[in-house]
Amino acid sequence: MVPLSYYLVLSGILFACGVTGFLIKRNIITIFMSIELMLNGVNLSFVAFAAHWHVLAGQIFVFFVMVVAAAEAAVGLAIIISVYRTRETLNVDQVNLLKL
Amino acid sequence: MTPNLNLWLIPVLPLAGAAINGFLGKKSSRTAVTTVGLFFPAAAFAWALTVALRFSSLALPYQEYLAHWIRSGSFTADFALYLDQLSLVMLLVVTGVGFLIHIYSVGYMWDDPSYYRFFAYLNLFMFFMLTLVLANNYLLMFIGWEGVGLASYLLIGFWFTKDSAASAGKKAFIVNRIGDFGFLIGLFLLIQHFGSLNFTEIFAKVQPFTPETAGAGLLTAIGILLMVGACGKSAQIPLYVWLPDAMEGPTPVSALIHAATMVTAGVYMVSRSHVIFERAPIALTVVAIIGTLTALFAATIGITQTDIKKVLAYSTVSQLGYMFMACGVGAFSAGIFHLMTHAFFKGLLFLAAGSVIHAVGGEQDMRRMGGLRSYIPWTFLTMLIATLAIAGIPPFAGFWSKDEILWKAYEANWVYWLIGAITALITSFYMFRLLFMTFFGDYRGIQVDDHGRGHAAHGHGDHGHGEPHESPMVMLVPLMILAFLSLVGGLVGIHNGFEHFLEPVFGHEFPQSVTEGSGGTELLLMGISVLFSLTGAVLAYILYVSKPYLPQQIADSLGSFYDAVLNKYYVDELYAKLFVKPLVDGSTSILWQGVDRKVIDDTVNNAAEGARHVSDEVRHMQSGNLRSYAGWIAAGAAIVIAYMLWLGAGR
Numbered sequence: 001m002v003p004l005s006y007y008l009v010l011s012g013i014l015f016a017c018g019v020t021g022f023l024i025k026r027n028i029i030t031i032f033m034s035i036e037l038m039l040n041g042v043n044l045s046f047v048a049f050a051a052h053w054h055v056l057a058g059q060i061f062v063f064f065v066m067v068v069a070a071a072e073a074a075v076g077l078a079i080i081i082s083v084y085r086t087r088e089t090l091n092v093d094q095v096n097l098l099k100l
Numbered sequence: 101m102t103p104n105l106n107l108w109l110i111p112v113l114p115l116a117g118a119a120i121n122g123f124l125g126k127k128s129s130r131t132a133v134t135t136v137g138l139f140f141p142a143a144a145f146a147w148a149l150t151v152a153l154r155f156s157s158l159a160l161p162y163q164e165y166l167a168h169w170i171r172s173g174s175f176t177a178d179f180a181l182y183l184d185q186l187s188l189v190m191l192l193v194v195t196g197v198g199f200l201i202h203i204y205s206v207g208y209m210w211d212d213p214s215y216y217r218f219f220a221y222l223n224l225f226m227f228f229m230l231t232l233v234l235a236n237n238y239l240l241m242f243i244g245w246e247g248v249g250l251a252s253y254l255l256i257g258f259w260f261t262k263d264s265a266a267s268a269g270k271k272a273f274i275v276n277r278i279g280d281f282g283f284l285i286g287l288f289l290l291i292q293h294f295g296s297l298n299f300t301e302i303f304a305k306v307q308p309f310t311p312e313t314a315g316a317g318l319l320t321a322i323g324i325l326l327m328v329g330a331c332g333k334s335a336q337i338p339l340y341v342w343l344p345d346a347m348e349g350p351t352p353v354s355a356l357i358h359a360a361t362m363v364t365a366g367v368y369m370v371s372r373s374h375v376i377f378e379r380a381p382i383a384l385t386v387v388a389i390i391g392t393l394t395a396l397f398a399a400t401i402g403i404t405q406t407d408i409k410k411v412l413a414y415s416t417v418s419q420l421g422y423m424f425m426a427c428g429v430g431a432f433s434a435g436i437f438h439l440m441t442h443a444f445f446k447g448l449l450f451l452a453a454g455s456v457i458h459a460v461g462g463e464q465d466m467r468r469m470g471g472l473r474s475y476i477p478w479t480f481l482t483m484l485i486a487t488l489a490i491a492g493i494p495p496f497a498g499f500w501s502k503d504e505i506l507w508k509a510y511e512a513n514w515v516y517w518l519i520g521a522i523t524a525l526i527t528s529f530y531m532f533r534l535l536f537m538t539f540f541g542d543y544r545g546i547q548v549d550d551h552g553r554g555h556a557a558h559g560h561g562d563h564g565h566g567e568p569h570e571s572p573m574v575m576l577v578p579l580m581i582l583a584f585l586s587l588v589g590g591l592v593g594i595h596n597g598f599e600h601f602l603e604p605v606f607g608h609e610f611p612q613s614v615t616e617g618s619g620g621t622e623l624l625l626m627g628i629s630v631l632f633s634l635t636g637a638v639l640a641y642i643l644y645v646s647k648p649y650l651p652q653q654i655a656d657s658l659g660s661f662y663d664a665v666l667n668k669y670y671v672d673e674l675y676a677k678l679f680v681k682p683l684v685d686g687s688t689s690i691l692w693q694g695v696d697r698k699v700i701d702d703t704v705n706n707a708a709e710g711a712r713h714v715s716d717e718v719r720h721m722q723s724g725n726l727r728s729y730a731g732w733i734a735a736g737a738a739i740v741i742a743y744m745l746w747l748g749a750g751r
Contacts, residue, residue, distance in 0.1 A: 095726070097724065
C-alpha cells in the first residue's frame with residue numbers, strides 16, 4: 001500500500017511543474033499544456049484523498065474537472081487557432097493587446 | 101348650539117385668488133386679472149361682514165376645527181380657527197382696508213407689466229394675514245406670521261430689477277428673521293412648560309399665576325421673547341430699520357402691508373398674549389419702554405426726511421410705538437383701538453401719497469412738489485383729513501384712540517404720557533410739514549419731460565407728465581371711503597364703547613383706577629394734547645408756509661445734531677459696523693477662506709489627488725503581459741497558502 005503522502009508529494013510536484021511551465025514558457029500551446037498539468041496534479045490529490053478516506057465525492061469531482069478541462073481544451077484550441085490566424089505568432093508576449 | 105360659520109372661507113378665498121392669478125394671470129387679460137384679484141378679497145370681506153352680523157348670536161370664543169396637523173404625544177397643533185372680539189376687529193380691518201387698497205391698486209398698477217403678479221402677491225398676503233389673525237394656536241399663527249413676511253418680501257422687491265428694491269426686500273426679510281428667532285424661542289418655552297400652543301389651553305394654565313408667583317421669570321422670559329418677535333414684525337427699536345427701506349415697494353403695498361395690517365401683527369400678537377403679559381410686569385414694562393422710545397425716536401427722524409413715503413414710514417414706526425406703549429401699560433384695547441384707526445388714516449395717507457406720486461409722475465421728493473392743492477383737490481382733501489386724524493385733532497379718528505392711549509399711559513406713569521404728548525406734537529409738526537411742502541406754495545417740480553425717474557421707479561409707462569393731474573376715480577373712491585372712516589372711525593370709542601366691546605377678551609383693565617372722579621384730569625390731559633397737536637401744526641405753518649427760509653437756518657444752527665437726525669441717527673451705519681461687517685468679515689475669513697476652502701475644498705481635492713497618486717503606482721501592475729498576471733496570481737495563491745499554513749501551525 002503506497003502511503004497517501006507519496007501521492008500528495010507527486011501531486012504537488014506536478015502542480016509546481018505546471019505553474020513553472022505556465023510562467024516561463026512563451027508558446028501558447030505549451031502554456032495550455034501546463035494548465036492541463038496543474039489540473040491533473042489537483043486531480044491526483046482528489047483521487048488519492050478519495051481512496052484514502054473511502055469517500056466517493058473526490059472521484060466524482062475529478063470527472064467534473066476532466067469534463068470541464070475537455071471543454072476548455074476545445075474552446076482554448078479554437079482561440080489559439082484564431083489567434084494564430086490573425087497574428088501569425090503563438091508568442092504570448094506579442095499577444096498583449098486586445099485590439100489589433 | 102353654535103351655528104357653523106365656515107370661517108375657513110375667509111382666508112381661503114384670497115388664496116384661491118392668488119392661485120388663479122399666479123398660475124393663469126400671465127396669459128389672461130388685465131380685465132380678467134382685475135376681476136379675479138378683486139372678487140376674492142371682496143368675497144372674503146363680505147363673508148367677514150356676515151360673520152360680524154351673526155356675531156352677537158355666537159357663544160364666544162367661537163372655535164372652528166378644520167383638520168389634524170401635528171399630534172405628537174400630548175402635544176397637538178391643529179388647523180383650527182378662533183374667533184372672538186379681538187379677531188373680529190382684526191378681521192374686519194384686514195379684509196375691509198385690504199379690499200379698498202386692492203381697488204386702489206387697479207388704478208395705481210394698471211400700467212405695470214407685472215400687473216397679474218402684483219395681485220397674486222397681494223391676495224397671497226391677505227391669505228396669510230387672515231390665517232394669522234384667525235389661528236387658534238401659536239403655531240398656525242406663526243405660519244401666517246412667516247407668510248406675511250414672505251408676501252412682504254415679495255412685494256417690497258416687486259420691482260426686483262431695481263437694486264435698491266431687491267436689497268430692501270432682503271433687509272426686511274433678514275431683520276424679521278431676527279425677531280422671529282426670539283418669537284420661536286418663546287414658543288419653545290411655552291411648549292416646554294405648558295405642553296401646548298393652543299391659546300385657550302395655555303391661557304387656562306397661565307391664569308392661576310399671579311404677578312408675584314411668576315417671579316420665577318418664566319412668564320417674563322416668554323413675554324420678552326414674544327416681544328422680540330413683535331419688534332421685528334412691527335418695526336420697533338432695535339429692529340425698525342427695515343420698514344423705512346420697505347418703501348421701495350409699490351405704494352399700495354406700503355399702505356396695506358407696511359402701514360395698515362402686517363406691521364400691526366406684533367400688536368395683535370402681544371394683545372392676544374395679554375394673559376401672559378399681564379402676569380409678567382417686567383415684560384410689560386419692556387414693551388412700554390420700547391414703544392415709548394420708538395414713538396419719540398422715529399417721530400424725530402420723520403421731521404427731517406424729504407421723501408414723502410419715508411416720512412410716512414417713520415410716522416408708522418412712531419404710531420406703532422404708541423400701540424406698544426398702550427399694550428405696555430396694560431391698555432390692550434386702547435392699543436387695538438389705535439391699531440384700527442391707524443389702519444384707516446395711515447392707509448389713507450399712503451394711498452393719498454401714492455396719488456400725489458402718481459400725479460407728479462413718480463417723483464417722491466417733497467422738495468420738488470408744492471402747490472399741488474389746485475391740481476389734485478380730491479387727493480388734497482382726503483390727505484388733509486388723514487393728517488388731521490393722525491395729528492389728533494378732534495373729532496377725527498386719531499384723536500380718540502391717541503387720547504385713550506395717552507390717558508392710560510398717564511395712569512400708569514406720567515413719563516410715558518409726557519413723551520407720548522411730545523411725540524404727538526412732533527407727529528403733528530411733521531405731518532403738517534408734509535402737507536404744506538406738498539400742497540402749498542408753488543410747484544417746484546419740472547413741468548415737462550421729467551419722467552426719467554418715474555419711468556424707472558414706477559413703470560408709469562407712456563402717459564406724458566406735462567402737469568400734475570388728478571388720479572382716476574378707481575383710486576379716488578378708496579381714498580374717500582378711508583377719509584370717511586378716518587373722520588368717524590374714532591366715534592366707536594366714545595364712552596369707552598370700543599373698550600367695552602373688547603372687554604370679554606381683555607377683562608376689566610385697571611380695576612383699581614376706575615375712578616370716575618378723575619374725569620377732570622382726563623379732560624385736562626385731553627386739552628393739553630390737543631394744544632400740543634395744534635402747536636405742531638402752527639409751527640409747521642410758520643416754518644413751511646409763512647417763513648420758508650427758516651427751516652434751513654434752524655438746520656444750520658443745529659449743525660451736527662441736524663445731520664445726525666437727517667441721517668436717521670446713523671443707526672443703519674452703526675448696524676453695518678456692529679453686525680453686518682463682522683458677519684461679512686467673519687464669513688469671509690473663517691467660513692469661506694478657513695472652513696470652506698481650507699477644510700472642505702482641501703479634503704475633497706486631496707482625496708482626489710491621493711487617489712490619483714496611488715493609482716499611478718498601482719497601474720504598473722496592469723502591464724498587459726500575460727505571464728506577469730499569472731505570476732501575480734501564483735504569488736497571491738502562495739501568500740494565501742502560507743497564511744493558512746501559519747494559521748494551522750498556530751493551532
